[in-house]
Amino acid sequence: MLVIGATGTLGRQVVRRALDEGYDVRCLVRPRQNPADFLRDWGATTVSGDLTKPETLPAAFVGIHTVVDASTARPEEDTYAIDWKAKVACIQTAASMGIQRYVFYSIDKCDQHQEVPLMKMKSAVEEYLKVSGMNYTVLRLCGFMQPLISGYAVPVLEEQPLWGTDDDTRTAYLDTQDVAKMTLAACRRDEAVNKVMTLAGPKSYSVREVIALCEKLGGAEAKVSKVPVLVLKATRALTRFFQWTAPASDRLAFAEVLASGVKFDAPMEETYEILGMDASETTSLEEYLEEYFSKILKKLKEVGGQSRQKDFYL
Template sequence: MEGKAVDKKSILVVGATGTLGRQVVRKALDEGYDVRCVVRPRQNPADFLRDWGAATVQADLTNPASIPPALVGIHTIIDCATARPEESTQKVDWEGKVALIQSAQAMGIQRYVFCSIHNCDKHNEVPLMNIKNCTEKFLKESGVDYTILRLCGFMQAIIGNYAVPILEETQVWGTNDTIRTAYLDTQDVARMVLAVLRSEDAVNKTLTLAGPQAYSTQEVISLCEKLAKAEAKVTSVPVWLLRLTRGFLKQFQWAGDAADRLAFAEVLSSSESFDAPMEETYKLLDIDPSSINTLEAYLQEYFDRILAKLKEVGARSRPKSSTDLYV
């Protein structure tokens, strides 16, 4: 007697509490999917996911035995997870993902959507990018139907790095690189992820997802200054100094992960562009290009909302500690 077929609408989101993962959960729920989210006991409470209507299951990528029970009754895995700054990329992004893919293979998961990094195959010197590239290869060889999404950058990251410091008149850290990034709103990325699930043509494909326009760090800071009507206190760190610091930190075992993250200095020194043509991808996913948010529109809405809040509370000067206003 054959078992009951797994519903195509049954999906598991890994990394559901993250910047992208939570947007994927909301969009999937809006489209009628049965959403299950992996959460870890030591994380902040994931009550908001349950409030939205998602189910949660406790599992941990660093504990392979916890993974298979989370996959029971699941058709598709959407993998948005990556190690937090305090975690080991080796244990989470490599060993954990290998265990997850092996579990997916053993349990007959029908589809695996993996969120990767654009140009990860060109920078083996950067540990996280090398791990993403190796994970892509491992997934392709697993036999599980997949779609790999190589992401260029998120607009949301700009808020904490540039917008808030400018509003609070604190230091903005930049670099003297010329690298350009085509940022995407995570809400648009979530739309594309769900469009991937509807597209048979996206099966066993690698797609790069990029925003409408690429910006340098200096251009992003200038845009934030213009919209905030304030001048940024910018301190530029030479790329050579980041590379030197990385070499120094690698001498110490405890600083291994910090050195790994500073390895992105190698990418900054390459002067490449994190961008890609999107015309064919829009057609493949049946997405109207004009519906994709631009960075200027995203930041305009953000600054309008925040400046309105400041005016509402009668702020005569920017408070020294006003992070809550920017959430």
């Protein structure tokens, strides 16, 4: 198995899960100052390559049966280069080299929100993959639990301000470990071949509900600074006129989706059946945050209960 984007939040969980299930795992990693030693320590093989340079890709695909593509642009990177051009290059390389299965992570409802550049690119990659001639599985994701720690849990514990919006958008968050588990199930199951499936958590939450849950578990009141969605939309309208702020404009385009009060969620009964899994195997957001807060509050108690330094939230 080749994992692309193996150093990311989701990619590393896929690598660990695949290794635990007995796969020989190869990771495509870019040449970097801080090499991905932890992947090799786990037992994976790393191959250097640059997604923006197609000529560096073929060597990583030699002898590979399944590709899991978890790569996406970082905030400082060119989204178009990574999430469209590089994806096309990877799919072309995989198809030409006879890869048997290509697993691609997309975004829930990407086909319904073409006004958002990233969602439009994800939808276009889905269509490109469908006509590639390879067996594929597209996993559309709603949202991850992990970013909620730095975004909401830590500020609550530190009694620091946090940002919220006044929208009614709801998201069914998943633990990335559960996404990795579902991914490996999809790789094993013939029923998942040439399927587009949305992976959703047990329940969807608004930002207000996530903050309230953190307040309850952390035993502290959050200092919330609300940003009206209309302000985000106005900011996008301003930034889109300037070439050097185009990436910011693209990201602020999500404000258009927020304003619609969309629900990033989906029924999972059929998906669990396809994957051969049970809903009880999926971690709920309450369980995830409760485990986090219990560990951190225990650690704070051990050191005297006064410190709120970030060192304790690693």
